Amino acid sequence: MKFHAALFDFDGTLTPSLPLWVRAYQIALQTFGIEASDDEVLRHCFFRDCADVAVIYGSFTGPELEVQLDIGLQAAFLQAELFPLARDVVAHCRDHGLHTALVTSSPRGLVIGVLQRLGILESFDFVICGGDVSNYKPHPEPVTTALAALKCEPARAMMIGDSHVDILAGKAAGTRTALYLPDDHRRFHNVERLHATGPDHIFADHDELPALLQLPELIR
Incomplete structure (x- = not known):
């Protein structure tokens, strides 16, 4: 699909x-x-x-x-800085016709300021932050709100995150899910709990994302 x-x-x-x-x-x-x-x-x-x-x-x-x-x-x-390929991956999605949204529980004032400073805010069609909804992830409300704004069916979207709440929120909303799990994240997360959420995909490098999203390879 x-x-x-x-x-x-x-x-x-x-x-x-x-x-x-x-x-x-x-x-x-x-x-x-x-x-x-x-x-x-x-x-x-x-x-x-x-x-x-x-x-x-x-x-x-x-x-x-x-x-x-x-x-x-x-x-x-x-x-705050971006991961080396983060900007390219988001742009790659847009270049190949995908809508993009940022779905975070972090405060809007903080997130928007960082996105503007890093020059990536305009790469998102929709941004939802902490305080914009009544329920934070792992509740599906942030994800379903983004899907409604993008006019996208859940089955045609991928929720991409590094935490168990990202995967649980995506699954509850009916999207596909991709868990970002590089080695240096293991000290911040309970890896068993991450795997227990049952993500559709697990990746360790952003250059793996285009294939998961059925897009052409990212040319560096």
Whole structure:
């Protein structure tokens, strides 16, 4: 079946930003007098709501952490860059007639600023960010909202991401799914949980994506 749309996650999929999230949490926790190592942040903060993190530490509230985390993200993401082939892959999709969307739970103010700075915002037909919907991934709402905006049937779209929530959201919405899993992501993710989501494809390099999307090979 010919694909009509490619839906991309942002963090860890188009930009190697997972270390930046670690740094943002460290900046936020420092405001509460907590010096957290990378491993501690990964154990206590990653893939958790701020309210849950607040319960673990007991020295601040979820809303207080949200405020400081946003400040930390704005500082850390000044260093955000794209993966080497990310720009080319998104452009390749557009050049061959696919609609493109960015489907992320990261804050809109943060994401749009980074996309503009990196000169890739105009490569997307639609962008949906945290706060634009009532339910975040793994709920299908962000994906179904993007599909509606692109006027694309779920079966003709591929949800591409690096996290279990990306794959679960895509599957719940009825799209095909592709999990980005390079070796250096293994310290950020529970690999068994990733495989348990049952992605249709797993890839380790962006130059593999055109074939998964039934497009011609990407010419570097």
